[in-house]
Amino acid sequence: MDIAKLGEFGLIDHLTKDIKTKNESTKYGVGDDCAVLCYPDKEVLITTDLLMEGVHFDLTYIDLQHLGYKSAMVNISDIFAMNGTPRQMTVSLAISKRFSVEDIEQFYQGLRLACEKWNVDIIGGDTTSSYTGLAISITCIGEARKEDIVYRNGAKDTDLICVSGDLGAAYMGLQLLEREKSVYYQQVEEARKKNDKRALEELSHFQPDFAGKEYLLQRQLQTEARGDIIEKLREAGIRPTAMMDISDGLSSELMHICKQSGVGCRIYEKNIPIDYQTAVMAEEMNMNVTTCALNGGEDYELLFTVPIGDHEKIENIEDIKLIGHITDEKFGKVLVTRDNQEFELKAQGWNPLEK
Amino acid sequence: MDIAKLGEFGLIDHLTKDIKTKNESTKYGVGDDCAVLCYPDKEVLITTDLLMEGVHFDLTYIDLQHLGYKSAMVNISDIFAMNGTPRQMTVSLAISKRFSVEDIEQFYQGLRLACEKWNVDIIGGDTTSSYTGLAISITCIGEARKEDIVYRNGAKDTDLICVSGDLGAAYMGLQLLEREKSVYYQQVEEARKKNDKRALEELSHFQPDFAGKEYLLQRQLQTEARGDIIEKLREAGIRPTAMMDISDGLSSELMHICKQSGVGCRIYEKNIPIDYQTAVMAEEMNMNVTTCALNGGEDYELLFTVPIGDHEKIENIEDIKLIGHITDEKFGKVLVTRDNQEFELKAQGWNPLEK
Numbered sequence: 001m002d003i004a005k006l007g008e009f010g011l012i013d014h015l016t017k018d019i020k021t022k023n024e025s026t027k028y029g030v031g032d033d034c035a036v037l038c039y040p041d042k043e044v045l046i047t048t049d050l051l052m053e054g055v056h057f058d059l060t061y062i063d064l065q066h067l068g069y070k071s072a073m074v075n076i077s078d079i080f081a082m083n084g085t086p087r088q089m090t091v092s093l094a095i096s097k098r099f100s101v102e103d104i105e106q107f108y109q110g111l112r113l114a115c116e117k118w119n120v121d122i123i124g125g126d127t128t129s130s131y132t133g134l135a136i137s138i139t140c141i142g143e144a145r146k147e148d149i150v151y152r153n154g155a156k157d158t159d160l161i162c163v164s165g166d167l168g169a170a171y172m173g174l175q176l177l178e179r180e181k182s183v184y185y186q187q188v189e190e191a192r193k194k195n196d197k198r199a200l201e202e203l204s205h206f207q208p209d210f211a212g213k214e215y216l217l218q219r220q221l222q223t224e225a226r227g228d229i230i231e232k233l234r235e236a237g238i239r240p241t242a243m244m245d246i247s248d249g250l251s252s253e254l255m256h257i258c259k260q261s262g263v264g265c266r267i268y269e270k271n272i273p274i275d276y277q278t279a280v281m282a283e284e285m286n287m288n289v290t291t292c293a294l295n296g297g298e299d300y301e302l303l304f305t306v307p308i309g310d311h312e313k314i315e316n317i318e319d320i321k322l323i324g325h326i327t328d329e330k331f332g333k334v335l336v337t338r339d340n341q342e343f344e345l346k347a348q349g350w351n352p353l354e355k
Numbered sequence: 356m357d358i359a360k361l362g363e364f365g366l367i368d369h370l371t372k373d374i375k376t377k378n379e380s381t382k383y384g385v386g387d388d389c390a391v392l393c394y395p396d397k398e399v400l401i402t403t404d405l406l407m408e409g410v411h412f413d414l415t416y417i418d419l420q421h422l423g424y425k426s427a428m429v430n431i432s433d434i435f436a437m438n439g440t441p442r443q444m445t446v447s448l449a450i451s452k453r454f455s456v457e458d459i460e461q462f463y464q465g466l467r468l469a470c471e472k473w474n475v476d477i478i479g480g481d482t483t484s485s486y487t488g489l490a491i492s493i494t495c496i497g498e499a500r501k502e503d504i505v506y507r508n509g510a511k512d513t514d515l516i517c518v519s520g521d522l523g524a525a526y527m528g529l530q531l532l533e534r535e536k537s538v539y540y541q542q543v544e545e546a547r548k549k550n551d552k553r554a555l556e557e558l559s560h561f562q563p564d565f566a567g568k569e570y571l572l573q574r575q576l577q578t579e580a581r582g583d584i585i586e587k588l589r590e591a592g593i594r595p596t597a598m599m600d601i602s603d604g605l606s607s608e609l610m611h612i613c614k615q616s617g618v619g620c621r622i623y624e625k626n627i628p629i630d631y632q633t634a635v636m637a638e639e640m641n642m643n644v645t646t647c648a649l650n651g652g653e654d655y656e657l658l659f660t661v662p663i664g665d666h667e668k669i670e671n672i673e674d675i676k677l678i679g680h681i682t683d684e685k686f687g688k689v690l691v692t693r694d695n696q697e698f699e700l701k702a703q704g705w706n707p708l709e710k
Contacts, residue, residue: 027398031615032507033436033599034400034497043382044399045389048479048494050447054486081388092405092492124403130490131409137447137492139403142389152387244388260386 001101003129011101011127015108021121023087025143028123035123037088042143047078053133061177062221064103068110070223071136074247076118077225077300079142081245083150086227088123089115092137094130118227148239150304155242155261159305159326162240164229164319166273167250168289171296172281173213173220179285180208215277219299226302229320236313243304251294252347253303255333264331265345267324269338294335294345356456358484366456366482370463376476378442380498383478390478392443397498402433408488416532417576419458423465425578426491429602431473432580432655434497436600438505441582443478444470447492449485473582503594505659510597510616514660514681517595519584519674521628522605523644526651527636528568528575534640535563570632574654581657584675591668598659606649607702608658610688619686620700622679625693649690649700 006014016030028036037044049071051057057067072089079086091111095104104127115122120140184206191199210217226245233240242257250272258265272293282289305326306314314320327334333345361369371385383391392399404426406412412422427444434441446466450459459482470477475495539561546554565572581600588595597612605627613620627648637644660681661669669675682689688700 027501028506033433034402034439036437036504037399037401038501039394039399041395044392044394046392046443046445046478046494046496047389048445048447048481048492050449050481050483050490050492052449052483052485052490055449055484078388082391084389088401090401090403090494092403094405094407094410094490123401126403126405128405128407129410130407132487135405135407135449135490135492137403137405137490139401139445139494141401146382146393149391151383 003095003099003101003104006101008127011104012125014101015104016122019122021123022119023121025087026121026123029121030124035088035090037123037141039143043146043149045079045082045084045142045144045149046139047075048137048139049075051136053135059134060181064106065110066221068107069114070110070221071138072111072114072120073223073225074300075138075140076114076120076227077223077245077247079140080225080227080230081243081302082142082144083148083230083240083243084142084144086118086120086140086142088121088141090123090125090139092126092128094128094135096130096132096134099134118225150240150243151260152242152244152257153260155257155263155305155326156307157263157326157328158308159241160308160311160314160322161254161265161267161303161305161324161326162314162320162322163246163250163273163301163303164226165299165301166275166278167246167299167301168282168293168296169216169219169275169278170223170298170300171292172278173216173218174298175285176210176213176216176281177220180210184208213277213281215275216281223298223300225300229302232317232320236317238306238310238313240304240306243302246297246299246301246303248297249295249347250303251345255345255347257303257305258329258333261326262329264327264329264333265324266327266331266334266336267345268336271321271323273321358450358454358456358459361456363482366459369456370459371477374477376478377474378476380442381476381478384476385479390443390445392478392496394498398501398504400434400437400439400497400499400504401494402430403492403494404430406491408490414489415536419461420465421576423462424469425465425576426493427466427469427475428578428580429655430493430495431469431475431582432600432602434495435580435582435585436598436657437497437499438503438585438595438598439497439499441473441475441495441497443476443496445478445480445494447481447483449483449490451485451487451489454489473580505595505598506615507597507599507612508615510612510618510660510681511662512618512681512683513663514596515663515666515669515677516609516620516622516658516660516679516681517669517675517677518601518605518628518656518658519581520654520656521630521633522601522654522656523637523648523651524571524574524630524633525578525653525655526647527633528571528573529653530640531565531568531571531636532575535565539563568632568636570630571636578653578655580655584657587672587675591672593661593665593668595659595661598657601652601654601656601658603652604650604702605658606700610700610702612658612660613684613688616681617684619682619684619688620679621682621686621689621691622700623691626676626678628676
């Protein structure tokens with residue numbers, strides 16, 4: 001169905017008509033100049049992200065349902081990174097003419113799946129057109145008790161540095177998608193040069209080769225916010241001293257924590273958690289897997305520091321790895337390699353302004 | 356200066372380094388995964404807008420400082436439209452390569468001017484690149500006591516319908532800008548056809564003719580949120596029964612209030628406030644000025660209803676006009692013209708999805 005037929009309010013109605021809000025803090029959702037929330041006992045956490053087609057996502061790789069899911073998850077992830085609980089979300093879309101109502105329904109389906117997973121209410125937004133690509137702006141609102149909020153600036157000398165899950169896989173997933181895309185275009189070009197119509201016909205059924213690399217794709221296309229880790233930390237009675245989510249790469253994020261906490265760090269290459277598929281793919285691509293884990297973005301794992309006294313508690317939690325420790329600022333930010341060499345950490349994280 | 360040089364974090368640092376938050380409810384602003392707010396006694400209002408170049412603004416008409424000011428004001432206006440007080444704002448920008456650091460500074464200057472006017476703290480956002488036009492996403496957060504919040508759905512039979520300021524001027528300002536732009540391009544084309552180099556040289560100093568129409572330009576380019584009206588209503592002890600701001604045109608907004616309140620309305624053409632310059636411009640453009648006032652957007656005046664008992668109080672407030680009254684739903688939504696004819700109101704407001 002053509003979007004212009006429905007109009008802005010028609011489309012918003014259509015997408016949000018069966019949304020029921022579930023959180024007590026949501027007093028009024030979609031349908032007025034503002035949404036209305038109530039947080040008498042907790043502090044309110046606010047995070048926002050603007051995602052642009054061509055810069056943050058490529059619709060030849062990711063379908064709209066996964067994109068909706070991911071857009072919601074990356075914002076939910078920021079609430080967890082403050083040790084909070086996500087509660088509400090506003091969603092603004094700028095849509096170009098090439099999208100149909102069904103496309104936007106797909107996007108909302110993914111978005112709502114992510115919101116249902118973490119019990120987040122969709123409370124409003126804005127739907128408008130774009131002359132060019134798709135733009136997605138999401139604001140997520142969460143809550144936390146004042147004493148539970150974890151900032152980036154609380155890391156202290158001797159604290160342990162931990163990460164959840166494994167790193168570099170989302171980046172490798174992107175490399176894989178880009179490789180298969182270029183293989184496809186190469187074959188198309190060759191067939192065109194030879195004017196080989198049969199080859200061109202066959203290429204219309206081109207199947208990218210993802211065998212044995214499903215995990216990398218999943219990490220790139222089906223982002224999960226690590227609320228489960230936050231729950232495990234709570235159950236274990238651990239309150240991180242500093243925390244953030246890894247969206248731009250471990251190296252860059254760790255440098256934020258060090259800078260804002262006024263400390264140094266020492267991490268060990270051998271401790272950085274890397275999945276087997278990530279390592280295989282890096283080898284195939286002739287890339288250093290540690291570099292990928294340090295600088296590859298979009299893993300959305302949690303990076304956090306805990307007091308050294310929590311050493312044993314942390315080691316008993318599945319899916320959390322201890323990768324090093326915080327030092328005095330004067331010792332700098334150091335990576336110790338497998339062969340015991342020391343390097344100064346550098347942030348080569350993804351810079352969206354250099355795209 | 357080239358933006359890529361500074362990088363995302365460098366640019367955010369540069370733009371936000373001297374921002375000081377002033378509201379008690381702002382616990383933590385720019386610099387972490389989330390901003391942190393505290394609203395123990397009030398309800399929290401949230402509104403968001405996504406503005407796309409080419410759809411919502413044209414940088415050949417509006418400079419970046421005015422655009423920053425307007426982007427902030429239209430969001431602040433939504434908080435006032437709930438009878439709230441704006442407190443915080445997040446700002447996300449997607450910037451194409453053609454913008455310099457100085458351009459973005461200009462945008463922020465306008466933004467901060469608007470925020471300072473209404474004592475709003477800038478608490479975060481996102482800065483990224485765009486392959487195409489500029490995209491601006493703003494979320495504004497405000498507060499109100501639960502009993503003070505005014506929704507769209509509270510209008511009752513016999514309530515009086517009021518608007519602040521005057522209507523149609525912002526739309527006429529846009530017509531004026533578009534007319535002068537087309538005059539310019541026409542002259543350039545003619546000079547090119549004749550290969551008249553002297554005329555082309557002169558056209559590089561082209562001065563659009565805005566004489567006597569300064570108010571229209573101001574209404575289009577320097578949007579003001581009507582917080583002063585909210586204050587006056589409070590001082591007079593008036594609590595509107597329903598309210599919204601007029602962004603898409605009086606007709607469309609009034610229909611929202613009627614639909615959500617389950618009522619009808621009756622407004623009088625002769626009472627719709629129209630500035631002299633708006634009337635003159637409509638005549639020049641061969642347009643019906645009432646149609647402009649009913650359907651022209653971007654005035655950001657307040658449309659609200661008050662109990663009939665407040666009649667005298669309302670009439671004593673400067674810059675508020677009584678344009679009609681609420682009726683039972685069965686009487687429909689009626690415009691009474693100057694010659695006492697009755698028409699069914701239609702929403703022909705601006706549809707951003709039809710651009």
